[in-house]
């Protein structure tokens with residue numbers, strides 16, 4: 001039986017206060033959608049099936065390079081992070097997996113951790129490696145890069161860490177490794193671009209060789225930071241080149257915050273789909289750079305347009321199309337549980353809205369060069385309020401109709417604060 005951190009009877013009681021109103025809103029929307037030949041039950045099933053992973057590091061309050069302002073009752077270790085992930089899933093009904101980050105997630109006993117996650121009904125997905133900072137006592141430093149470092153000892157240490165991550169991930173049942181490195185340069189001339197990329201590719205090839213048969217390796221590009229002049233995998237171009245050279249099990253991962261402002265990310269997504277190189281996503285939102293703001297909080301239409309490409313690929317039954325969805329956010333001024341619940345639902349919302357687009361009608365407008373009707377078809381989906389569908393999907397599976405009020409009424413954070421005294425030295429959760 002699945003263990004819950006928030007009493008399911010409490011969630012049920014909260015839901016019952018709103019169930020009748022939800023049913024009315026749901027019926028009204030269903031009637032409206034049926035006029036366009038859309039079956040609300042099919043959409044509710046799609047919402048119910050949709051799942052997005054939570055990053056273990058997102059459960060702690062983030063920070064900037066200036067300061068971190070921890071909240072009360074923050075998780076102090078991977079077991080407590082897992083408890084918070086269980087709460088997020090219990091409320092949202094759409095986050096049944098967690099992505100670990102090593103060695104931030106220090107694990108002494110993987111069997112015990114796996115048993116605990118099983119008890120919450122949570123799975124583990126993509127293991128994230130960390131070669132962007134030195135660990136205490138580390139001799140071969142990553143100061144001048146990891147997989148692309150000019151020093152072989154540093155490259156070897158980075159390769160070995162990634163291989164270790166694969167082994168740790170295997171014990172948890174993950175099926176992919178996500179690699180984001182901070183390698184790059186801060187001064188023009190500091191680094192030989194081609195030689196540095198060659199070193200990166202040689203190192204990544206060693207990791208690729210260690211991948212189990214049923215695993216994928218996802219490379220995450222990022223334009224800048226911590227290197228401010230050049231970054232080794234700075235954009236989707238370098239990313240797909242590396243993924244193509246490394247082999248079919250290597251794919252590109254798109255973090256929404258890792259592009260220049262105004263980049264057409266949905267078009268990058270379309271290209272990666274076309275060449276079978278879309279490994280997955282880190283969802284978040286941004287205004288200026290890698291802001292790691294809550295998904296859909298700044299540019300919800302952009303997020304919708306990305307899902308428009310994803311839904312289109314699924315509609316066309318694009319071969320080998322199975323991207324991994326994950327959040328990657330830093331919460332500085334909100335309770336991370338609230339932000340992660342809301343964000344998961346905002347991503348789910350974009351998906352359901354994209355399902356409203358009449359694909360055949362859109363193809364017709366595209367073939368006829370009818371720009372106005374094509375964009376109107378997209379806007380029709382985007383402008384439809386699908387909240388009753390999302391809430392009904394949650395209600396039917398025992399998650400919360402109104403997740404944030406339910407969470408607050410449960411007093412979860414205040415209760416864990418009593419058993420999680422604040423560690424003033426705690427670091428390593430979403431600070432990057």
Ligand code: PSV
Pocket residue numbers: 128180220222255282290328432
């Ligand atoms: C750094 O930009 C970053 O936010 C990347 O997006 C990674 O996915 C994450 O840190 C964890 O390594």
Ligand code: MN
Pocket residue numbers: 180220255282328
């Ligand atoms: Mn990321």
Ligand code: MN
Pocket residue numbers: 255257258290292
């Ligand atoms: Mn980032």
